[in-house]
Amino acid sequence: MGGRVTERRPVHDLWPLALMRERAGQSPPAVEVVRPATHEEVAAILRSGRRVVPMGGASGVCGALAPGAGDVVLDLGGLDRVEIDEANCTVRAGAGVNGMALERALGERGLTLGHFPSSLPVTTVGGLVSTRSSGQESSRHGGIEDMVLGLTVALPDGRVVEARPPHPRTAAGPPLHLLFVGAEGALGVVLEAVLRVRRRPEAVVGRGWRLPDVEAGLGVMREVVQRDLRPLVLRLYDPADTAFQGLDGGCLLVGAASGPRAVADAEAAALAEAAGAAGAEPLGEAPWERWLAHRFDLSADRLREFLQPPGAFLDTIELAASWTALPGVYGEVRDHLAAAGGLVLCHFSHAYAQGCCAYFTFAGSAPDEAAAEAAYREAWRGTMEIALRRGATISHHHGVGQARAPWIRAELGGWWDVWSLVRGALDPSGRLNPHGMGGVEPS
Secondary structure, eight states: EEEEEEOOOOOOOOOOHHHHHTTTTOOOOOOOEEEOHHHHHHHHEEEEEOOOOSSSSSOOOOSSSOOOOTTTTGGGGGOEEEEEETTTTEEEEETTTTTHHHHHHHTTTEEEEOOOOTTGGOOBHHHHTTTTOOOTTTTHHGGGTTEEEEEEEEEEEEEOOOOOOOOOOSSSSOOOOGTTSSSSSSSSSEEEEEEEEEEEESSEEEEEEEEHHHHHHHHHHHHHHHTTTOOSSSEEEEEEHHTTTTOOEEEEEEEEEEHHHHHHHHHHHHHHHHHHTOOOOOOOHHHHHHHHHHOOOOHHHHHHHHHHHHTTTEEOOOOOTTTTTTHHHHHHHHHHHHHHHEEEEEEEEEEETTTTEEEEEEEOOSSSSSHHHHHHHHHHHHHHHHHHTTTTTTTSSOOOOHHHGGGGHHHHHTHHHHHHHHHHHOOOOOSTTTTTGGGOOOO
């Protein structure tokens, strides 16, 4: 059964450096914005030979959507068809379908994608796929790459490659559609995605605990996931972020289990057992309920308000590392950001058997705009170099964009040559999104 999900909200490019420049009176470049309604219209635009920057919800925070003068911005919001297959638990969704609207449409059928980034209200399916997004329930459901069964993509020369019929799994060659998951529009334009969905859980049981320090909290997270439990949510806040959450002392851990009632209760009991073995203080349901109520509090307006004073800056940087590397990465990055800015908060989430994500929020101020930009850039430079030196990945789920482009070659190592060969074959003239990851010169 087909349908349209038409919800489109006002969107902003949240890249803080862009906002700082806007505050300093620098006008954005003149671009042409087009809004195609069909796959063929997209193909025709690509065949025109112009530089093209695909746009989803414009909610990225790393500057992947940062068109240059003369570029064509391809607003994919018109591609908003949705077809839900309840029997096979799949959905076919156009690139312009709003993430929250899709979740609501699925919810009406008792289904869920299980993909809940905090930016969900201003995302699109194409943007989620193109940035290799991860949601708050990734410890249970995985990232967007684990949900993509197929893609329809317009190649740079205008050819349209249709999604294959969805299968539970296939060994008929490599999954070539995954080349476009995380490519940020530099290899082709994602037009449509076929995604796995699941039934909504019967029960969700969430709790909070206070732990003495980060080391103890990370130990609980590691124990939980390595015992092959699959928590719906598992988040640890360092002492500074715990205080920011309104709890004095120690580190706040929030966790939840889901499934049939008996399964959710049993897994919640196992979470509590692991926390108790580490000396955690039970805090009941209140921390979970508070987090749940604010999980989609997005920062567009709050960020702009914070950046109003000249010389102020605020941003987030998320990394991921193995359990053994995490403490060193956390400590060194925290100290570096404190020196570069002042305020530093960190929480740990997206837990896997091999490690988890460390998500830093940092802020500071400087006497003038030039000094603020210099301090901001230094915060990023040092954090990226610490991550590379300590074996962390420079991005867990925010992508590359312009913010991380200077370090992407070092991150990929020998695989940069593979990326360059693929990009050179598909887009030899470099016309697709040439200002972020796609703008880094091939080897």
